[in-house]
Amino acid sequence: MNENAILVKDLCRTYIVNKRQNNVLRNVNFSMDTGEFVSVMGPSGSGKSTLLYTISGMDRMTSGEVVFAGKSLSGLSDNRMSDLRLNEMGFVFQQMHMLRNLSVFDNIILSAYNSENGRTPSSRREINEHAKELMRQFDIMDIADNDITEVSGGQLQRACICRALINRPKMIFADEPTGSLNSRAAVEVMDTFNSLNRAGATILLVTHDVKVAARTDKALYIVDGNIQGELALGKYTEPEASREREKCLSTWLMDMGW
16 A cells, blocks of 8 residues: 555635635645645636645645645744755746746756755766756757747746756646646646656646646545545556546536536
8 A cells, every 4th residue: 555645634724815714725635645646626716726835835724734755744844844845845837937047957957956965066966967867858958058938838847847856856746737838738748747657756736627637647626625526537548548538537527516
């Protein structure tokens, strides 16, 4: 039996806006096994992104508990939480947030250079080699020296995935990673995520796209800050199965009120 990568218990996130209480997450409970690929779907404003930000510690929980790789996050200081995100988590977003004054390669290695394991000449040589391995793996080595304005959206998002992997994280969090891409680039990026997952990566992905979610192991459906259901799809192994998986997911989403 796989160990939990993430265990979420009675998670709540409340904001106070104009003296009014807004309960964005309401007693959320779920878990993910190590090596699992899970998508989160739901209507706009349902709490999808807040869930990702809260369980990864980018946003503080109001109550409840999140256990990440055996560690409870609720009692960690801001500095310890930042270290955990830097060294044990990887992030991929819809907006790619790369520095315009750096090349693609330098953007990929930057966080590793700033980590506790990246401060010596020998460790930085190792980081450089790891970055090159990742870029070769995802077929973007030829854009290493390019400015970020000189590459396609799909190439840039694959570079962001390399950046997310540079510190060898235990888990990857992705928030609408294909949301700003055309259909061809979206397929390239999902091919990359599926390849990572087959190699053992644990991934939690927020998406509104049925085609994207159909390539994950399991879909969670969230409404009004609470998970209303989940659908097990199994591992994505063959492109030929995509249409049937999408049909199955679409039917389930309609039953859930999508």
